Amino acid sequence: MKKELQLQLSPEEAYDDRLFQHVALKKAGLSADNAQAIARQIRRSIDARGRQVRVNVTAEVFINEAPTPLLQTPKAYQNVSNKEQLIIVGAGPAGLFAALRAIELGIKPIVIERGKDVRARRRDLAAINKDHIVNPESNYCFGEGGAGTYSDGKLYTRSKKRGDIRRIMEILVAHGATEEILVDAHPHIGTNKLPKLVAELRESILQAGGEVLFETKVVDFILEGNEMKGVVTQEGEKIKGIGVILATGHSARDIFHLLKHKNILIEAKPFALGVRIEHSQNLIDRIQYHCEMDRGPYLPASSYALVQQTYFQGKQRGVFSFCMCPGGFIVPAATSPGEIVVNGMSPSRRDSKFANSGMVAAVELEDLPQYQKYGALAAMMFQAEVEQKAWLLGGKTQTAPAQRMVDFVNKKVSPSLLDTSYQPGLKSVDMYEVLPDFIAERLKQGFVAFGKKMKGYLTNEAQIIGVESRTSSPVRIPRDRESFEHPEVKRLYPCGEGAGYAGGIVSAAMDGERCAEKLIEQYARVH
Ligand code: FAD
Structure with a gap:
């Protein structure tokens, strides 16, 4: 019973x-x-x-009975080595889940990834953190598992498709995530556990007869008329398939340039930009759990989600917290030398003494009149310029510009900075110099409001670190709402976060599955 x-x-x-x-x-x-x-x-x-x-x-x-298993999806994939092949560019969550779904539907996936496998990738991350060397092919955004591998592994999404979310969660559990992610309202995996899980996903693809090609960058498309036949790699190899799922993430600027160069329709997209803020986790726990000393031995490190409407030069824009990482670390997430980008991650126990979160302001295309000359790449060029400025003012290394929170609100350069989890180090800078005025002013308004919502949040015992700029893709690759095919190029399926259809690990994985289904369904209809 x-x-x-x-x-x-x-x-x-x-x-x-x-x-x-x-x-x-x-x-x-x-x-x-x-x-x-x-x-x-x-x-x-x-x-x-x-x-x-x-x-x-x-x-x-x-x-008087044994518990039924929590996990209902069995982990068994058919062999597809002799089946027709489908090309998936990018081994992030979107690409990997597209590959697994293709296998379930009887098609062989060829996953092409510019970066390295999860283990080899680690060395390049150490080089960014310790030696300030950014490898443009292997970093916190590029490599097996995509941007989601060395992250917090938060698995919540705003999507209401409960059945689809459960499917993704069960596949993750079948590949090594703990069953707790099926239980917690705000599940997360942690950066220490993600690499093994990603390697297991790859193993399932390989065992079923799919292929995963690492250190293989797509540099061109094979187009015949308005039909996408395949891709060309940096070695000049041509790989053809029944269609191309383009899941290259929000940081593949060369792909956006390539699409524009090939006259394939893309559009500039609003996104959000700002800073990462770091408090002590203890301070956040005391505010959120109303405790005097600490959260005690049972409660997990607390998190927060904040949002505030701000007004500047007659325009209303939201300022909001983004990708909050309790008990985590701030990481250098640049994808090219000459830029600074910060992001956050945390281990499964979330036991670092720091709490960090993105604090960003919405950027609409009308905020960027001087970038309109770049057409579809307007928002991307703006994003790149802010990142380059952060690099210049940070001292031309991965040392990031920073300022204490109240000093920023008072427009005063901080005489000293706080201890930080950001390994490459910080330089005290006037963040109004780094950020465009319309971002800095909105952040300031946001911080003052957040200090009222969470008593103790607005403090000089917190500091802001710049810049948090890869919040979502600054470019959209359009697709038909029903078929998911590009409106002008047949057999091209823009997918995941980079194309503008997902934000986060779970929604990217869900979109990967949908793209594989749509592509294979369309192919079956025609053949
Ligand atoms: P991506 O994960 O960006 O994958 C794209 C892949 O394509 C990359 O591996 C890249 O190398 C490859 N690629 C690009 N260009 C080419 C090319 N020309 N040829 C071949 N391959 C190419 N989300 C959450 O939900 N929870 C979190 O806790 C979280 N924390 C994060 C922490 C960090 C540090 C970062 C950077 C991101 C975090 N995110 C988090 C966001 C999340 O990682 C992304 O939303 C998600 O990975 C997007 O999936 P994707 O498959 O669409 O793209």
């Missing part, structure tokens, strides 16, 4: 399994030491609105 319970628990009851078993069995009307009964959590979310933090848990109690 199975009983479902809705429980409101203390952090200790929710996170200490022995105590949880005890409480859940008693709530089910059983003796706490009933050896024939076992309880498990199937949904868990923290409610920190009141002074006492509570954890809302949906639990199942199995009495």
Whole structure:
């Protein structure tokens, strides 16, 4: 027999399994030491609105029967080595999940990735952090697993497609993620666990007879009339297939240039730009969990999500927190020498002493009149210029420009900076010099408002670090709403974050699956 319970628990009851078993069995009307009964959590979310933090848990109690498996999707892929081939450019979440879906549908995926496999990639990340050397083919954005590999591995999405989200989560669990991601309302994996998981996804593709080509950059397309037949690599190799899924991410500027050069329709896209902000995790915990000292041994490092409408020169734009990483690190996410880009990641335990988050202002195309001459690349050129300026003012290394938070609001250069998780180091700079005025003014308004929403958040014990600029793609590659095919180029399927259809690991993975389905469905209809 199975009983479902809705429980409101203390952090200790929710996170200490022995105590949880005890409480859940008693709530089910059983003796706490009933050896024939076992309880498990199937949904868990923290409610920190009141002074006492509570954890809302949906639990199942199995009495005289074994628990049913949480995971329902079996991990078994058919062999497709002799099947027709489909080209997928980019081994980020969109590309990898497109490949697995193609296999399920009986098509052989050829995944082409400019970067290295997850293990080899690590050395290049160390070189950015320690020696300030940016490898344009292998960095925090490029390489196996894409931008999502050395990240926080947050797995939440604003998408409401619950069934599709569950499918992605189950595939992740089948490849090594813990079952907790099926339970937590805000699941995350952590940067220490992601590389192994990504390697497992690759293994599934290879074992089914698919191919994954590393250190292979796509530099051209094979176009016959208005039909995409395949791609050309930097070695000059031509690879053809039944279609091309272009999942190259938001940082593949050379791909955007190539599309423009080939007269393939692309559009400038609004995005958001700003800084990363770093507080001590303890300060954020004290604000969010209303505790005097620290969060104690059971609660996870707390997070926040902030948004504020701001007004500057008669225009209203949102300022918002982005990709908050509790207990995390700020990382140098540039993809070329001569630019500074920051982002955040955290380990699965989220146990660093820092809390960081992007703090960005929405950028609309009408904010960029002087870049209109670049047409579809207007927002991308603006983004690149701000990143280059950060590099110049930071001292022409990966040392990032920074300023304490209240000093920034008061337009005062900080005489000293705080300890930071950003390994290449910081330089005290007037961030109004780095950021365009319309961004800096909006951030300032946002910070003042956030200080009122979260008492203690606006403090000189926090600092801002620039620039957070790769929030979403500054270019959209259009596609038909129904067929997902490019409106002018047949058999080209723009996919994932870089094309403007996803933001984050899970939504990119979902979009990868959809693109593979649409492409294969269309191919089957014609042939
Ligand atoms: P990408 O992951 O960007 O993958 C594109 C791939 O294409 C790359 O591997 C690239 O090397 C390859 N490529 C590019 N050009 C070419 C070419 N010409 N030839 C061959 N290959 C090419 N999202 C979350 O949901 N949660 C998080 O916690 C999170 N944290 C992040 C932390 C960091 C440091 C970063 C950088 C990003 C983070 N993100 C996070 C965002 C997330 O990683 C992206 O939304 C997601 O990876 C997008 O997936 P994608 O497959 O569309 O593109």
